[in-house]
Amino acid sequence: MEILASVTFLLILSSLCCFTIIPGLCSESSNTKCIESEKKSLLDFKSSLKDSHNLLSSWEGSDCCNWKGVSCNNETNHVVSLNLGYWHLFNGLSTAWRIGGELSPSLLALNELNHLDLSSNDFGGIAVPEFIGSLKKLSYLNLSNAGFGGRIPHQLGNLSTLRYLDLNSFYFVHDLYVDSLAWLSRLSSLQYLDMNSVSFGNIGDWFVSISLIPSLSVLKLSHCKLKEIPLSFSFLNLTSLTYLDLSNNEFYSRLPNWLFNLTSLQYLNVQFNQFQGSMPDEFARMTSLEVIQLGNNELVGPITRTISFLCKLRTLDLSSNNITGDTASLAEISAGCAGSSLEVLNLRDNNLTGNLSDWLVKFRRLDTLDLGHNSLNGVIPGSIGKLSALKYLTLTHNGFNGTLSESIGQLSELILLDLSFNSLDGVVSDVHFANLSKLEQLSLASTSLAFGMSSSWIPPFQLKLIGLHLCKLGPKFPSWLRTQKDYSVMDLSNTEIEDVAPNWIWNLSEKILMLDLSYNLISGKLPSTLEFASISILDLSNNKFEGTLPTLALSMEYLDLSNNMFTGNILRLVSYPLPILSHLFLANNLLSGPIPSSICQDVELYVIDLSNNQLSGELPTCLADIWTLTALNLANNNLSGEIPSTLGSIKELRTLHLGGNHFKGELPTALQNCTTLVTLDLGGNEITGLIPAWIGELLPVLRILRLRSNFFNGTIPSQLSRLSSLQILDLANNSLSGTIPPSFGNITAMAQTHKPNERMLEDMRNAVRASVNNYGPSGYMESLLVVIKGREQEYSQNLQYVASIDLSNNQLTGHFPRELCDLVGLQNLNLSSNRLTGRIPDEISKLKLLESFDISMNGFTGSIPTGMSVLTLLSHLNLSYNNFSGRIPSGYQLQTFDYTSYLGNPGLCGPPLNKCGSNKTIFSIILACADGDDECDSEKLGLYLGIALGFVTGFWAIWGVLLFTKTPSEAYFEFLDKLIDKAPFARKMGRYDEEDDEETSSQTY
Structure with missing residues (x-):
């Protein structure tokens, strides 16, 4: 719409120039003959330019009025127009063939010049010449996108007759700026002003200067870094303004009040700012409005229903934004006169609720309807088929459900249909597409729609985009796809196809950019070469493809062949340079042989993932030549030798996976230069030496450190605690000694909780699919094997929320650091199979997120802290083979574990072990209390001591007399012996005592 309005204005302006303002501008008459002095001026001007491709080759001969781009007045023969804009001179030449150089002031000899156009050339950042301000009769000046830079000269304010000024510099990086706008206020005749992408810096009074131009009709100030805008204005002189573009600035306020006094305004664009508040009802006063663009701001609340009064509104x-409310507001707008005029309705990415119903058909002129990314629900009504003018229909990312109405097939003008990411189900047949002969883009991705076309169906359309991710197309390849010859993007991923890839699928046209067949069960072999195609993105991952790798097209940017059964080596794939290849995924195949040094030719690579293959040999040292590399994953192969120190030259490296190989030697100190490393995984190798302190000192953003299953020795460097972002620390299965650094309690990332983002992986995947340009350095999904809950698990999409410390199977000594209990974000803590002693601190209860806790096979003593019973997320616990004693704390949590969690602690009792009461004496309780049992406090200890003293006193009061008085004692024991000898059950009593002893013994470990 913006382009249409601009073109309309230019056509009007051109007509004025031709017939009123600039006589002779529209024709280069052969009856005129230029003035000699002006001819010389033009030749001097030409000589100052760089015209290496002779765009001004016609500038020769005696009559300059016939030169290309030069127009003269038919009556006076004066040069009145100089049109050297690239698009005027363009004759099918390359866009690189533009004029440049310097601008000679010889133009000042053209006294009658009123039209100067130098647009879309490349003057290499030179300043706009001040002498242009002396061309007094200029009414038209177009310097847009011509490569000028620096300050715009104030002398342009001298052009009092100027009606058209275009300084737009959107397509160039040169910084064109203004330091004052006072000169603008002197251009009293100005009707058209375009300063898009001119930096206004900190000019706060920009609006004051512009508002003093009474005849201004078109104002374009997009991308100008404007920050301040007055909310009210006492004197507004812009009564002629019909076109206002303030988009892509930095305004942070509500919509200004003066805006609604511009009653002549037809086009309003303030999108991509931070305007706030609700939509004012004052829009009803702007009855001339045809276009309202308020997108990408922070507007809230419902849509003002006064929009329904704007009878000329087209867009x-x-x-x-944050527009809320239900679709009742749309129903009211459709009932007003705006419903009869609207052609474009874009409410994408808001918070609208409700459903669609028959009010939709009242927008009878609608050709674009975008309600994507809202919270709409219900069925898509069949009445939508009555929107006969509809060309673009987007309802993606909502809650629509049910089947798809066959009335969709009546939208004969439809070009784009996007119903993706809804809960649609049922069958789609050829009836749904019967009359869609103009359809070019079809996206039904992430629905549950099943395609039930007959095998003989021939679509009436030729699609350019086919997005059917997660639809049900299989088990065979849909035969109708064979008819589509012009597509540039086809996504058939996860569509239940279980078939041999047909030969026609490889008939890739020159137009193709992306082919995604991933997550199916497609088998077969690839063609030996794909060099014939211009494909940029090829994803065949997670299928059953086999055979050798093909040679690739030079246009390949993103290649994912992972999780298949490809064999052979990778030399064929990288035998020649692929100049723009950025992502190479070949993981989980059967590839063998060495990594060829020819891979280093692809110097634009961001990601290389060759993990889980059978690659062998040493790493090529030339990997350092791939200076763009951000992720290198070679894990789980048969690679050997030492880790090349040249890897330290890859300054942008963020992910390094070399685990599961046979690398030897010490960790190269050159890796300390990789200061952007986020993941360092060297586990499962044969690396020796000390863990270097520089890991904690020089790798400040490290989040994952995995060195398990190597031959590291020495102590754990306390410097690792400086890694404030560290979430996974795995040093298990080494020969580390010494104590656990108490400073580990300072690791910030583990002292915070990590709540998963609710945005699903499918949203991320689809966002990447949406545009080829989105395949950048961030296109790598990190994954890692983490030992949690006693088993190895692979984490990928949730890896960023895992917090784990594993120091198991080393030779660590000392106590359990109380400081570890400050790591409240920990989910896994494994200190098993070391030589740790002492008690578990009571503060262990602070680790509320702990899911797995293993301290087995150490020398811990004392009782189990009662606070462990509040760790309700704990699902894996192993305290076995220590020296714990006392009762297992009561409460539901600790009793849910199997008795093997407590095995090998002779002093422990209580569920799930034996009951404690039968084996405890007062004296054992007192000893346990003296040892610090958690069940004892000072009052209980006093009670137990009192009972013990009473027992001792009573015992010696009675039995002391018997023991030390011979006659009574002998008589008493003699009486007992006789009584036992005569008892018929004596033998049985003895057997029962033996069984009781055995039972007690069996319950005590």
């Missing part, structure tokens, strides 16, 4: 764009 309403409120996308990417």
Whole structure:
């Protein structure tokens, strides 16, 4: 719409120039003959330019009025127009063939010049010449996108007759700026002003200067870094303004009040700012409005229903705000006169609720409807088929359900249909597409729609985009796809196809950019070469493809062949340079042989993932030549030798996986230069030496450190605690000694809780699919094997939320550091199979997120802290083979574990072990209390001591007399012996005592 309005204005302006303002501008008459002095001026001007491709080759001969781009007045023969804009000179030449150089002031000899166009050339950042301000009769000046830079000269304010000024510099990086706008206020005749992408810096009074131009009709100030805008204005002189573009600035306020006094305004664009508040009802006063673009702001609340009064409104764009309310507001707008005029309705990415119903058909002129990324629900009504003018229909990312109405097939003008990411189900047949002969883009991705076309069906359309991810197309390849010859993007991933890839699928046209067949069960072999195709993105991962790798097209940017059964080596794939290849995924195949040094030719690679293959040999040292590399994953192969120190030259490296190989030697100190490393995984190798302190000192953003199953020795460097972002620390299965650094309690990332983002992986995957340009350095999904809950698990999409410390199977000594209990974000803590002693601190209860806790096979003593019973997320516990004693704390949590969690602690009792009461004496209780049992406090200890003293006193009061008085004692024991000898059950009593002893013994470990 913006382009249409601009073109309309230019056509009007051109007509004025031709017939009123600039006589002779529209024709280069052969009856005129230029003035000699002006001819010389033009030749001097030409000589100052760089015209290496002779765009001004016609500038020769005696009559300059016939030169290309030069127009003269038919009556006076004066040069009145100089049109050297690239698009005027363009004759099918390369866009690199533009004029540049310097601008000679010889133009000042053209006294009658009123039209100067130098647009879309490349003057290499030179300043706009001040002498242009002396061309007094200029009414038209177009310097847009011509490569000028620096400050715009104030002398342009001298052009009092100027009606058209275009300084747009959107397509160039040169910084064109203004330091004052006072000169603008002197251009009293100005009707058209375009300063898009000119930096206004900190000019706070920009609006004051512009508001003093009474005849201004078109104002374009997009991308100008404007920050301040007055909310009210006492004197507004812009009564002629019909076109206002303030988009892509930095305004942070509500919509200004003066805006609604511009009653002549037809086009309003303030999108991509931070305007706040609700939509004012004052829009009803702007009855001339045809286009409203308020998208990408922070507007809230419902849509003002006064929009329904704007009878000329053709475009309403409120996308990417916080608009709320249900669709009742849309129903009211459709009932007003705006419903009869609207052609574009874009409410994408808001918080609208409700459903669609028959009110939708009242927008009878609608050709674009975008309600994507809202919270709409219900069925898509069949009445939508009555929107006969509809060309673009987008309802993606909502809650629509049910089947798809066959009335969709009546939208004969439809070009784009996007119903992706909804809960649609049922069968789609050829009836749904019967009349869609103009359809070019079809996206039904992430629905549950099943395609039930007949095998003989021939679509009436030729699609350019086919997005059917997660639809049910299989088990055979849909035969109708064979008819599509012009597509550039085809996504058939996860569509239940279980078939041999047909030969026609490899008939890739020159237009193709992306082919995604991933997550199916497609088998077969690839063609020996794909060099014939211009494909950029090829994803065949997670299928059953086999055979050798193909040679690739030079246009390949993203290649994913992982999780298949490809064999052979990778030399064929990288035998020649692939100049723009950025992502190479070949993981989980059967590839063998060495990594060829020719891979280093692909110097634009961001990601290399060759993990889980059978690659062998040493790493090529030339990997350092791939300076763009951010992720290198070679884990789980048969690679050997030492880790090349040249890897330290890859300054942008963020992920390094070399685990599961046979690398030897010490960790190269050159890796300390990789200061952007986030993941360092060297586990499962044969690396020796000390864990270097520089890991904690020089790798400040490290989040994952996995060195398990190597031959590291010495102590754990306390410097690792400086890694504030560290979430996974795995040093298990080494020969480390010494104590656990108490400073580990300072690791910030583990002292915070990590709540998963609710956005699903499918959203991320689809966002990447949406545009080829999104396949950048962030296109690598990190994954890692983590030992948690006694087994090895692979984490990928949730890896960023895992917090784990594993120091098991080493020779660590000392106590359990109380400081570890400050790591409240920990989910896994494994200190098993070391030589740790002492008690478990009571503060262990602070680790509320702990899911797995293993301290087995150490020398811990004392009782189990009662606070462990509040660790309700704990699902794996192993305290076995220590020296714990006392009762297992009561409460539901600790009794849910199997008795093997407590095995090998002779002093422990209580569920799930034996009951404690039968084996405890007062004296054992007192000893346990003296040892610090958690069940004892000072009052209980006093009670137990009192009972013990009473027992001792009573015992010696009675039995002391018997023991030390011979006659009574002998008489008493003699009486007992006789009584036992005569008892018929004596033998049985003895057997029962033996069994009781055995039972007690069996319950005590």
